[in-house]
Amino acid sequence: MEPIETLVEVPQGPAQKNFFVRLGERLKNAVGTVVRGSLATKMSFCFMGLGQIMRKQFVKGILYALLEVLFILFMVFFGGGYLVKFLFSGHLGTVEETQQVWDEELGYFVSVPGENSMLILLYGVVSLVVLVLFIIVWAMNVKGSVNNDRLIAAGKPVNTFRQDCSLYINRKFYVTLLAIPLVMLTVFTVMPLLFMLLIAFTNYDYQHLPPSKLFDWVGFANFANLFSLADGTGFFKVFLLILAWTVIWAFVATFSNYFLGIILAKMINRKRTRLKKLWRTMFVIAIAIPQFITLLLMSKILDGDGILNKILGTTIYWLGDTKYWSLLPRLTIIFVNMWIGIPYTMLMTTGILMNIPQDMIEAAKLEGASAWQIFRKIEMPYIFHVTTPYLITQFVGNINNFNVIWLLTGGGPGDNLHYGVGNSQSTDLLVTWLYRLTTDTNVQYGMASVIGIAVFVICGLVSLITYNKSKAVKNEEDFQ
Amino acid sequence: MRDAVEKSNPGREKTDKTSSFGQKARNICADTVIHILLAVGGIVWLLPIFYLIYTAFRVTPSTGIINKLFPDNLELGFGNFTKLFTETDFGIWFWNTLKVATCSCVLTTLFTLATAYALSRMRFKMRKPLMNVMLVLGMFPGFMSMIAVYFILKAMGLTNSHLALILVYSGGAAMGYYISKGFFDTIPHSLEEAAVLDGASQWTIFWRIILPLSKPIVVYTILTSFIGPWGDFIFVNVIINNTTPEKFTLALGLYRLINSDNGAFNLHFTEFCAGASIVGLLIGSLFIFMQKYYVEGVTSGAVKD
Numbered sequence: 214m215e216p217i218e219t220l221v222e223v224p225q226g227p228a229q230k231n232f233f234v235r236l237g238e239r240l241k242n243a244v245g246t247v248v249r250g251s252l253a254t255k256m257s258f259c260f261m262g263l264g265q266i267m268r269k270q271f272v273k274g275i276l277y278a279l280l281e282v283l284f285i286l287f288m289v290f291f292g293g294g295y296l297v298k299f300l301f302s303g304h305l306g307t308v309e310e311t312q313q314v315w316d317e318e319l320g321y322f323v324s325v326p327g328e329n330s331m332l333i334l335l336y337g338v339v340s341l342v343v344l345v346l347f348i349i350v351w352a353m354n355v356k357g358s359v360n361n362d363r364l365i366a367a368g369k370p371v372n373t374f375r376q377d378c379s380l381y382i383n384r385k386f387y388v389t390l391l392a393i394p395l396v397m398l399t400v401f402t403v404m405p406l407l408f409m410l411l412i413a414f415t416n417y418d419y420q421h422l423p424p425s426k427l428f429d430w431v432g433f434a435n436f437a438n439l440f441s442l443a444d445g446t447g448f449f450k451v452f453l454l455i456l457a458w459t460v461i462w463a464f465v466a467t468f469s470n471y472f473l474g475i476i477l478a479k480m481i482n483r484k485r486t487r488l489k490k491l492w493r494t495m496f497v498i499a500i501a502i503p504q505f506i507t508l509l510l511m512s513k514i515l516d517g518d519g520i521l522n523k524i525l526g527t528t529i530y531w532l533g534d535t536k537y538w539s540l541l542p543r544l545t546i547i548f549v550n551m552w553i554g555i556p557y558t559m560l561m562t563t564g565i566l567m568n569i570p571q572d573m574i575e576a577a578k579l580e581g582a583s584a585w586q587i588f589r590k591i592e593m594p595y596i597f598h599v600t601t602p603y604l605i606t607q608f609v610g611n612i613n614n615f616n617v618i619w620l621l622t623g624g625g626p627g628d629n630l631h632y633g634v635g636n637s638q639s640t641d642l643l644v645t646w647l648y649r650l651t652t653d654t655n656v657q658y659g660m661a662s663v664i665g666i667a668v669f670v671i672c673g674l675v676s677l678i679t680y681n682k683s684k685a686v687k688n689e690e691d692f693q
Numbered sequence: 694m695r696d697a698v699e700k701s702n703p704g705r706e707k708t709d710k711t712s713s714f715g716q717k718a719r720n721i722c723a724d725t726v727i728h729i730l731l732a733v734g735g736i737v738w739l740l741p742i743f744y745l746i747y748t749a750f751r752v753t754p755s756t757g758i759i760n761k762l763f764p765d766n767l768e769l770g771f772g773n774f775t776k777l778f779t780e781t782d783f784g785i786w787f788w789n790t791l792k793v794a795t796c797s798c799v800l801t802t803l804f805t806l807a808t809a810y811a812l813s814r815m816r817f818k819m820r821k822p823l824m825n826v827m828l829v830l831g832m833f834p835g836f837m838s839m840i841a842v843y844f845i846l847k848a849m850g851l852t853n854s855h856l857a858l859i860l861v862y863s864g865g866a867a868m869g870y871y872i873s874k875g876f877f878d879t880i881p882h883s884l885e886e887a888a889v890l891d892g893a894s895q896w897t898i899f900w901r902i903i904l905p906l907s908k909p910i911v912v913y914t915i916l917t918s919f920i921g922p923w924g925d926f927i928f929v930n931v932i933i934n935n936t937t938p939e940k941f942t943l944a945l946g947l948y949r950l951i952n953s954d955n956g957a958f959n960l961h962f963t964e965f966c967a968g969a970s971i972v973g974l975l976i977g978s979l980f981i982f983m984q985k986y987y988v989e990g991v992t993s994g995a996v997k998d
Contacts, residue, residue, distance in 0.1 A: 386895035394867035401864025405841030495735035501977035503924035665837035
């Protein structure tokens with residue numbers, strides 16, 4: 214028999230309706246259903262799984278009940294306390310250091326361990342996520358019971374456990390597929406990110422390092438500091454400098470690689486070029502080797518005592534010269550990045566070049582168009598059209614290009630413009646600066662988190678704007 | 694593919710033959726320039742690699758770095774490799790990396806393909822919101838939350854272990870669904886409709902019908918997720934304790950070999966090159982043999998949407 218599933222789909226009304234209004238309506242409906250519902254539903258409402266057991270869905274019911282027991286144990290013995298402190302106390306701990314407190318009953322001093330703000334925040338976030346997940350499971354449990362009510366009212370039997378299982382490799386197969394990946398995503402991406410986002414609103418830094426010191430909520434002070442021009446501590450000037458370099462770098466790095474890579478691909482794939490495979494392999498070898506190796510190698514080749522200076526007979530600090538706003542290191546980084554990136558674009562665009570509709574090119578040739586005109590007016594727009602998403606990913610990737618900067622210069626050289634604030638240096642990108650702020654001896658987690666949020670805003674804006682633009686382009690010149 | 698295009702245009706050759714003498718001379722000129730450019734470019738791109746291999750095989754007198762264009766003695770040998778295997782834990786690092794890379798590759802591939810399949814072929818209420826949430830999550834810089842990941846692992850008692858590395862590498866796999874989804878989207882729905890009529894479950898359709906049809910994207914996912922751990926030193930650096938070199942992966946080991954202190958670079962540069970050559974040869978040849986799949990993967994994701 215086919216498993217029956219009669220979840221009542223809420224009619225997909227106009228999606229523009231306010232989220233909270235919809236939530237309110239659904240809550241009202243849900244409460245109404247439970248109040249009007251059978252005893253089993255009410256039991257499930259009070260304690261997960263009871264209703265299912267009453268309906269003889271023993272395995273399911275016991276699993277639900279077990280989950281609730283586990284949840285209660287977790288909250289009582291571990292999460293609850295942290296959750297209350299985290300959500301309701303307004304502080305992240307109040308007892309700073311281990312203290313000796315006189316105990317009247319025992320008649321001697323007992324040591325009360327100090328609180329750890331970091332753990333309160335971290336476990337608070339974990340408990341909050343657990344709580345949210347529990348509420349979802351609990352809602353599923355009530356919903357299932359309501360469905361059972363409906364089935365019984367319609368004179369049909371409720372699903373057996375076997376039927377429920379078979380549902381999860383059929384109609385609800387997506388639940389099976391997504392369950393583990395999403396749990397992993399929650400644990401290793403969502404929870405850490407929530408934690409880090411909350412850090413942006415605290416004064417977690419080297420002066421407030423747990424376990425010996427507490428840190429506390431400071432509201433938007435870190436954001437204010439990012440836009441502050443105060444001497445020595447205000448981040449704004451340095452932030453602007455690093456932001457400007459990040460954007461310039463991302464722009465130049467992306468487009469230099471893109472256009473030169475396409476030209477290289479054109480050169481190799483021309484009809485009259487011989488030994489195509491040899492040329493291609495020569496360039497591909499450079500990107501086949503893991504990046505950290507080639508970058509470390511490059512940093513040593515370009516070192517003051519490196520082989521390049523020996524060959525040229527010079528002592529130029531390719532990666533360490535601070536003259537003209539560290540122009541030389543910046544240019545060197547861009548050139549090394551071209552060494553890494555051009556073959557990559559070449560590899561990616563080779564296939565696209567071969568797929569250009571030949572009839573258009575033939576037609577243009579008959580009209581007497583030159584090779585350059587064909588490249589500019591037909592091939593380039595086509596490639597551009599096809600690779601817009603690739604360009605956007607590359608641009609965002611370059612804003613976050615930690616490896617190239619970190620392995621080549623480590624963000625250095627240090628100069629007077631950047632000196633002092635967050636230990637920033639002249640070729641730092643926002644991300645390397647962020648990394649520095651979380652790993653240096655003078656850590657400033659709060660500011661690091663604010664900068665992470667800034668990177669998020671920039672990447673989001675770039676993607677949003679370019680995606681909208683590229684859609685317009687797509688409609689104008691449709692190649693399909 | 695190129696050949697097919699050329700064959701399909703037999704008319705072109707005639708026009709070439711009938712073109713004037715001046716045209717021919719210009720062609721020869723352009724050909725020479727382009728071939729010379731390619732040759733020069735090829736040399737520029739290969740020189741650093743050559744330098745790497747040469748340094749790896751060089752018999753070192755005292756310091757690791759080559760500081761002359763033509764060194765006094767051009768003696769070559771396997772000394773650096775012997776040193777690498779006897780004086781450092783290179784063999785253990787290699788084994789560690791292989792272990793971590795294999796395990797995280799299996800998990801990442803499963804997670805990525807499962808997520809992509811669910812989001813591409815199935816329709817459910819939370820589909821769009823889920824995709825949007827993952828898009829937003831992906832916009833935050835990856836190691837912004839690195840410290841928090843470390844604390845969570847510590848709370849689980851997992852720091853300084855390879856299991857932690859595997860979990861971290863495969864933890865975000867769901868967010869990498871985008872490219873595979875682009876591929877799954879192109880497989881016609883009529884296939885699974887037929888299978889459903891035959892009474893196949895969704896599981897059977899996924900495992901027996903869609904996956905076998907998606908070989909390029911499966912290979913691409915395996916390839917990228919396997920190569921990842923060989924090049925990462927940021928997360929390893931945070932998770933693995935610096936005092937336990939027997940737990941390092943290759944990337945961290947090689948990185949620390951020349952970055953652990955100020956003098957390390959000059960002392961160990963030749964050994965670094967030896968190790969780097971081995972890794973480069975392995976990963977490099979894997980990449981070169983599989984580049985067809987790699988390109989197909991990246992472009993299949995990029996061309997869609």
